[in-house]
Amino acid sequence: MTETPANNAPVLAIDGPGGAGKGTVSRLLAASLGWHYLDSGALYRILALAAGRKGLQLDDETGVAALAQGLDIGFGTGADDSVWLDGEEVSALIRSEQAGAMASVVAALPAARQALLLRQRAFRQVPGLVADGRDMGTVVFADAVQKVFLTASAQERADRRYKQLIAKGIDVNIGDLLSDINARDERDSSRAVAPLRPAADAAVIDTTGISISRVVSQILELLTDKNVNTQ
Numbered sequence: 001m002t003e004t005p006a007n008n009a010p011v012l013a014i015d016g017p018g019g020a021g022k023g024t025v026s027r028l029l030a031a032s033l034g035w036h037y038l039d040s041g042a043l044y045r046i047l048a049l050a051a052g053r054k055g056l057q058l059d060d061e062t063g064v065a066a067l068a069q070g071l072d073i074g075f076g077t078g079a080d081d082s083v084w085l086d087g088e089e090v091s092a093l094i095r096s097e098q099a100g101a102m103a104s105v106v107a108a109l110p111a112a113r114q115a116l117l118l119r120q121r122a123f124r125q126v127p128g129l130v131a132d133g134r135d136m137g138t139v140v141f142a143d144a145v146q147k148v149f150l151t152a153s154a155q156e157r158a159d160r161r162y163k164q165l166i167a168k169g170i171d172v173n174i175g176d177l178l179s180d181i182n183a184r185d186e187r188d189s190s191r192a193v194a195p196l197r198p199a200a201d202a203a204v205i206d207t208t209g210i211s212i213s214r215v216v217s218q219i220l221e222l223l224t225d226k227n228v229n230t231q
């Protein structure tokens with residue numbers, strides 16, 4: 001058997017709005033399959049943080065794209081989900097609601113998206129990649145072996161986020177969370193480039209009221225149906 005070249009490694013694309021469970025589900029799938037994991041949202045979050053630190057306006061397309069080209073980003077591997085910018089751990093910094101909202105602004109800049117494209121594709125390595133984001137199945141890995149679009153009602157996503165933040169000791173207002181989620185959905189879905197939408201060939205899974213383990217096993221079944229080895 002010939003060895004699969006790195007750029008032909010199978011990709012499982014998991015897209016959907018914030019709070020639909022993509023991160024948790026994707027990490028569990030990557031661990032179960034023994035595949036690599038790409039948290040593409042973290043790239044946009046880091047880019048927004050770096051832009052803020054450089055004093056750039058978040059809508060300065062040329063400046064933000066140039067910054068994206070040269071960013072020194074590091075990710076932990078396996079169970080280590082730490083994220084690094086210029087040798088500094090920024091895992092907690094990029095996870096705030098504000099960092100998410102800022103990421104959504106830089107993510108609307110076509111040149112910034114283009115600048116991050118090759119960096120994302122470089123994560124495609126044998127034995128496979130679970131890629132988590134908004135445009136994994138539509139743009140970055142349009143040839144993914146399986147595309148999944150995870151959704152959940154805005155209320156459920158706000159409730160989940162609320163519980164996560166409260167568990168971390170961060171005090172938030174559920175009404176504010178819900179309006180932030182709606183604003184971010186609107187910005188991500190209405191942008192001209194790579195808007196948030198399911199790929200035509202994606203399996204759409206509504207996770208409202210469904211357990212994480214059920215969603216994970218449903219996706220593993222989809223892979224098995226495509227003759228992908230999930231053992």
Ligand code: DC
Binds near residue numbers: 100
């Ligand atoms: O998945 P997340 O919440 O970490 O993503 C943060 C923002 O980054 C989100 O509002 C939209 C943007 N994003 C994107 O445009 N494309 C991706 N593939 C991933 C995230």
